[in-house]
Amino acid sequence: MAIGEIKELPKSWAMLGGDGHESYTQNSSYQKGVVDASMEMVDDGIMEKLDLKSLGFESTNDTFRIADFGCSVGPNTFFAVENIMKAVKHKHHAQFNNSAVLSGFQVFFNDVTTNDFNTLFKALHSNEKYFSAGVPGTFFGRLLPRSTLHFAHSSYCLHWLSKVPREVLDSESPAWNKGSIQCDGLKKEVTKAYSAQFQSDMNTFLKARAQEIVGGGLMVIITGGLPDGVLMSQAGIGMYYDLLGSCLIDMAELGVISEEKLDSFNLPLYYSSSTEIEEIIKANGNFSIERMDSLSHNIWKTSKETKIKVSVSGGRAVFQGLLEDHFGREVAEKTFENFETKLDENFSIIDGAAHEHIDHFILLKRNVN
Amino acid sequence: MAIGEIKELPKSWAMLGGDGHESYTQNSSYQKGVVDASMEMVDDGIMEKLDLKSLGFESTNDTFRIADFGCSVGPNTFFAVENIMKAVKHKHHAQFNNSAVLSGFQVFFNDVTTNDFNTLFKALHSNEKYFSAGVPGTFFGRLLPRSTLHFAHSSYCLHWLSKVPREVLDSESPAWNKGSIQCDGLKKEVTKAYSAQFQSDMNTFLKARAQEIVGGGLMVIITGGLPDGVLMSQAGIGMYYDLLGSCLIDMAELGVISEEKLDSFNLPLYYSSSTEIEEIIKANGNFSIERMDSLSHNIWKTSKETKIKVSVSGGRAVFQGLLEDHFGREVAEKTFENFETKLDENFSIIDGAAHEHIDHFILLKRNVN
Numbered sequence: 001m002a003i004g005e006i007k008e009l010p011k012s013w014a015m016l017g018g019d020g021h022e023s024y025t026q027n028s029s030y031q032k033g034v035v036d037a038s039m040e041m042v043d044d045g046i047m048e049k050l051d052l053k054s055l056g057f058e059s060t061n062d063t064f065r066i067a068d069f070g071c072s073v074g075p076n077t078f079f080a081v082e083n084i085m086k087a088v089k090h091k092h093h094a095q096f097n098n099s100a101v102l103s104g105f106q107v108f109f110n111d112v113t114t115n116d117f118n119t120l121f122k123a124l125h126s127n128e129k130y131f132s133a134g135v136p137g138t139f140f141g142r143l144l145p146r147s148t149l150h151f152a153h154s155s156y157c158l159h160w161l162s163k164v165p166r167e168v169l170d171s172e173s174p175a176w177n178k179g180s181i182q183c184d185g186l187k188k189e190v191t192k193a194y195s196a197q198f199q200s201d202m203n204t205f206l207k208a209r210a211q212e213i214v215g216g217g218l219m220v221i222i223t224g225g226l227p228d229g230v231l232m233s234q235a236g237i238g239m240y241y242d243l244l245g246s247c248l249i250d251m252a253e254l255g256v257i258s259e260e261k262l263d264s265f266n267l268p269l270y271y272s273s274s275t276e277i278e279e280i281i282k283a284n285g286n287f288s289i290e291r292m293d294s295l296s297h298n299i300w301k302t303s304k305e306t307k308i309k310v311s312v313s314g315g316r317a318v319f320q321g322l323l324e325d326h327f328g329r330e331v332a333e334k335t336f337e338n339f340e341t342k343l344d345e346n347f348s349i350i351d352g353a354a355h356e357h358i359d360h361f362i363l364l365k366r367n368v369n
Numbered sequence: 370m371a372i373g374e375i376k377e378l379p380k381s382w383a384m385l386g387g388d389g390h391e392s393y394t395q396n397s398s399y400q401k402g403v404v405d406a407s408m409e410m411v412d413d414g415i416m417e418k419l420d421l422k423s424l425g426f427e428s429t430n431d432t433f434r435i436a437d438f439g440c441s442v443g444p445n446t447f448f449a450v451e452n453i454m455k456a457v458k459h460k461h462h463a464q465f466n467n468s469a470v471l472s473g474f475q476v477f478f479n480d481v482t483t484n485d486f487n488t489l490f491k492a493l494h495s496n497e498k499y500f501s502a503g504v505p506g507t508f509f510g511r512l513l514p515r516s517t518l519h520f521a522h523s524s525y526c527l528h529w530l531s532k533v534p535r536e537v538l539d540s541e542s543p544a545w546n547k548g549s550i551q552c553d554g555l556k557k558e559v560t561k562a563y564s565a566q567f568q569s570d571m572n573t574f575l576k577a578r579a580q581e582i583v584g585g586g587l588m589v590i591i592t593g594g595l596p597d598g599v600l601m602s603q604a605g606i607g608m609y610y611d612l613l614g615s616c617l618i619d620m621a622e623l624g625v626i627s628e629e630k631l632d633s634f635n636l637p638l639y640y641s642s643s644t645e646i647e648e649i650i651k652a653n654g655n656f657s658i659e660r661m662d663s664l665s666h667n668i669w670k671t672s673k674e675t676k677i678k679v680s681v682s683g684g685r686a687v688f689q690g691l692l693e694d695h696f697g698r699e700v701a702e703k704t705f706e707n708f709e710t711k712l713d714e715n716f717s718i719i720d721g722a723a724h725e726h727i728d729h730f731i732l733l734k735r736n737v738n
Contacts, residue, residue, distance in 0.1 A: 063514035103514070103515065104514065113491060113493075114491070117486045118485060118487050121482050121503075124505070131512065131513055132504070133503060133504045134486060135503075136493070136501070136503070143500065144500055145472070145500055146430065148432075
């Protein structure tokens with residue numbers, strides 16, 4: 001019971017806690033843009049694909065239960081779940097007019113155990129209009145009882161892997177990713193190893209959610225991806241990670257860290273293609289794909305200075321834990337300082353990249369058994 | 370929805386967080402004794418009074434849902450809920466033998482929003498055998514959807530009031546509690562004001578739980594109380610609070626705090642008699658009293674030195690937030706230092722008090738509507 005394949009993720013997987021100026025709370029404007037861009041799609045999905053009648057909401061006074069998997073510390077999770085509730089109320093009215101009463105909502109906020117739930121709860125409290133609960137633990141495992149969720153949401157989490165594939169850190173393996181901190185797409189074996197890990201993780205996630213979501217319930221997955229045929233190293237985001245990697249290479253060249261230390265570090269991130277993700281969902285077999293789209297992210301309409309600032313502080317909020325865990329606090333600090341300078345020098349290249357990554361929007365419906 | 374009469378308690382109501390040497394985690398051995406002493410009563414209560422058949426557990430594969438209201442940061446809450454689960458499994462086996470399967474447990478850990486849930490979750494994770502969730506918010510209000518709980522538990526919380534009654538801090542009122550920081554029982558009007566607040570809070574608690582617990586579901590309440598006819602100032606615990614009060618009076622006499630500051634402070638605690646609590650439950654009308662008892666607390670079989678240490682550190686873990694909030698960190702610190710000396714000098718008086726407070730054990734069953 002409550003046992004998934006993966007017990008717990010490393011502590012450093014959590015976003016930066018608290019609500020200070022370096023926190024994820026204050027530095028997740030890109031992720032907020034993702035939520036904003038998805039809202040209309042979520043609204044449409046609920047209106048067109050959620051059948052409250054078949055879920056029993058005409059006759060029972062059951063509570064509508066929502067979970068956000070990978071909620072972090074807010075505030076994006078609140079925007080997302082409040083939008084879902086608004087759309088469900090709207091659909092309820094459209095489906096039953098006033099002949100049935102929707103008794104309310106219960107929202108489960110999930111993230112890894114080391115997530116800063118104290119900050120989440122503090123922020124939550126100010127405008128609570130629903131029953132809420134925090135659920136600690138990795139979503140690569142069961143978190144909730146069988147058939148209890150009507151709507152699951154996971155935004156900008158599933159391109160995070162449960163672990164870096166072992167082979168890419170193994171100098172004996174043909175998939176050794178020497179000289180890069182990410183799956184840049186330039187070496188077939190590396191891509192294959194990352195892709196296999198993503199496939200395994202995604203399938204684990206889908207299997208767990210399939211048990212938790214009621215037949216006919218919906219799930220929205222938003223995750224970073226790549227257009228078919230585009231390599232990570234060709235997309236702006238890939239260049240951004242390569243630049244971060246070059247700052248670590250600098251540290252090794254300066255002798256601040258050893259080459260072995262550098263070589264044993266890779267980002268646990270994988271940006272999938274829509275074809276790839278579609279195949280995984282189909283092979284899993286528990287969900288029908290109701291919509292698959294990519295989000296427009298024209299959210300970067302601001303000055304170069306602001307973009308650089310946001311890129312650095314956003315990178316810190318997300319990756320500081322990972323870097324500190326592997327290299328120690330001092331090296332992480334120096335790396336981010338160097339990163340800021342390099343971003344400033346190279347920003348036009350990244351900003352003007354021929355390709356952009358995409359954000360997959362996937363609407364799934366749980367099969368009725 | 371989710372709206373109780375009380376929005377949120379002051380931040381300082383939370384026990385001391387973290388897991389350091391001054392934390393509640395490390396300084397709640399008295400409360401652990403209370404849990405230990407109640408375990409057998411909980412076991413008996415579940416065996417005799419919980420009818421899993423009438424709750425539908427013969428035919429459905431529903432999850433058994435438990436909530437601990439006022440869980441603090443652990444570890445006592447884990448002992449309590451794990452004991453409940455063991456007893457429910459035992460009863461399930463006794464009632465159905467192997468003809469029905471108990472599909473599992475979901476546990477909701479509740480405490481005020483400022484409770485250190487991060488510490489709770491970290492401690493929880495190591496031996497998770499059930500689905501768990503943290504529920505932030507005051508239990509003097511709705512926290513969970515209607516009719517979703519099978520077993521509610523609240524240990525050593527309900528003698529904490531939602532607020533200090535206004536009158537006892539009001540120099541114009543006949544209930545002004547000048548010269549004391551607690552309801553010592555010596556002034557009728559003060560006792561009346563505290564008792565009225567307790568009655569109102571308890572009723573608010575029962576009303577909220579009545580909506581959350583299914584008909585036939587059980588609730589165990591453990592709360593500090595007094596034997597009928599015994600005044601707080603006659604019981605060891607009352608002397609302990611009076612001694613803490615005398616340390617604050619010292620601060621005022623030394624001019625460290627003003628008299629007004631001292632007079633505006635009272636502890637939000639009320640130790641009820643069993644008659645009083647029985648009347649409140651009966652007037653509320655949603656629950657039948659299945660058992661009312663007091664816990665034996667022969668848990669202090671240790672040296673004088675240890676007792677004093679535990680009394681001081683336990684007092685800090687519970688009251689430091691309150692004192693710092695009202696008097697500031699420095700005064701709180703000095704007060705506790707003074708308290709340690711005075712406890713040492715006066716321990717035999719407290720330890721040898723003619724009366725002891727009691728801990729009420731109350732087993733309730735939710736009426737079937």
